[in-house]
Amino acid sequence: xxxxxxxxxxxxxxxxxxxxxxxxxxxxxxxxxxxxxxxxxxxxxxxxxxxxxxxxxxxxxxxxxxxxxxxxxxxxxxxxxxxxxxxxxxxxxxxxxxxxxxxxxxxxxxxxxxxxxxxxxxxxxxxxxxxxxxxxxxxxxxxxxxxxxxxxxxxxxxxxxxxxxxxxxxxxxxxxxxxxxxxxxxxxxxxxxxxxxxxxxxxxxxxxxxxxxxxxxxxxxxxxxxxxxxxxxxxxxxxxxxxxxxxxxxxxxx
Numbered sequence: 001x002x003x004x005x006x007x008x009x010x011x012x013x014x015x016x017x018x019x020x021x022x023x024x025x026x027x028x029x030x031x032x033x034x035x036x037x038x039x040x041x042x043x044x045x046x047x048x049x050x051x052x053x054x055x056x057x058x059x060x061x062x063x064x065x066x067x068x069x070x071x072x073x074x075x076x077x078x079x080x081x082x083x084x085x086x087x088x089x090x091x092x093x094x095x096x097x098x099x100x101x102x103x104x105x106x107x108x109x110x111x112x113x114x115x116x117x118x119x120x121x122x123x124x125x126x127x128x129x130x131x132x133x134x135x136x137x138x139x140x141x142x143x144x145x146x147x148x149x150x151x152x153x154x155x156x157x158x159x160x161x162x163x164x165x166x167x168x169x170x171x172x173x174x175x176x177x178x179x180x181x182x183x184x185x186x187x188x189x190x191x192x193x194x195x196x197x198x199x200x201x202x203x204x205x206x207x208x209x210x211x212x213x214x215x216x217x218x219x220x221x222x223x224x225x226x227x228x229x230x231x232x233x234x235x236x237x238x239x240x241x242x243x244x245x246x247x248x249x250x251x252x253x254x
Contacts, residue, residue, distance in 0.1 A: 010042040010065075011072050013168065013190050013202075016159035017105065020137060021048045023234045023247075024102055027135060028054045031100040036127060038089050038136075039107035043069035043082070050078035059085045059092055090119040097129045103136035109208035112183050114219070117209070121223035125252060134225060134250045137234070140243050141210035146177045146184055153189075165195040175205070182210045213239060213246060225250040 028035050028049045037046045040058035042065055049056050050073065060066055066084045073079040085092065090111070101124050111117045124134050156170030169191040177184035185207045193199045213230070220227060228251050229236075232243025239246060 009192070009202075010068055011044060012159075012161055012166070013170075014042075014044045014105075015161065016157040016168070016170070017044075020104055020234050021045070024104060024135070025049060025052045025054075027133075028052065028100065028102070033099050034083070034096070036094070036098045036101040036124075038101055038103040038124065039110070040069060040084075041065045043072045045102065045104045046082050047073055047076050047078055050081040051076065054081065056082045057085055057094060057098065058082050059087055059089060061086065061088045090116055090123060092123055092127070094127050097132070098127055099129050099132045101128060101132070101134045103134075106138055106208070108136055109138060109211065110206075112181070112207060112209050117219055118223060121219060121225065125224045128252050130252060130254070132252050133228075134252075135248065136250075137245050137247045138211050138216075140232075140246055141182065141212055143177065143179050143182065143210060146174050146210070147179065150174050150176065156188075167193040169193065177210075182212070182215075184208055184210060211246070216246070216248070220248075220250055224253050226253050 024045060025048055029052050031054065034055040034057050035049055037049065037056050037058045040046045040060045043058065046056045046058040046069065058069055063086050066086055069082070069084060070079065073082045108120070111120055128134065151173055153171050153173045156172060158170070159168045172186050172188045175185040175187055185205060188204045188206060190202045191199055192202065217227065227248060229249040230239045231237060231247040232239040233245050234247060237243065
């Protein structure tokens, strides 16, 4: 069995995913004042932003995630620049307005109902200064593909921790999908393999909303945002058929 603590293991589970961090740290470095990391979890993004000198308000509704964030931020030497807030991202209130909010790595997909989505976007709008910006990314949905592959195991990334030699093998499968609501559940499996060959398997079930681009445009407009840019990846490729990601730069409407 792996001897990695739960907090470190959660962060390690996401260590393979770094393709977005160059964009987020670049825009974060240009922001004035603290940055809101919406749905910060164990600190993957918050720690990366703090590492380049940003002050980060790290918001998550799960106190266990914030406990993990505190441990991980201390280990990275950036705890003084990260300010945790335990609150629901549909109802949070910050003490100060921020110029930049980021919701990375599909965070908004946990909002399953239109009323939850609008409530969250409204809170982000309220938290931003005039002309403040909200950046986020989401997967590009293919409901038909999901429906046709229910239960089929899909291989994910394989990552080896350079510090410990522990290897993480990712896979996932969809359990169900509702094509009307565009909600789905998938199971994420991570097999941790230690250097001595001992292995442990971890399973996390996630219920998500699969956002279509046209749907997002409607929700953002209703929430007082204008879409300044929309990309199909983190390098600025067009958001068109075949894109892997939806990346949005939104601004508070005047």
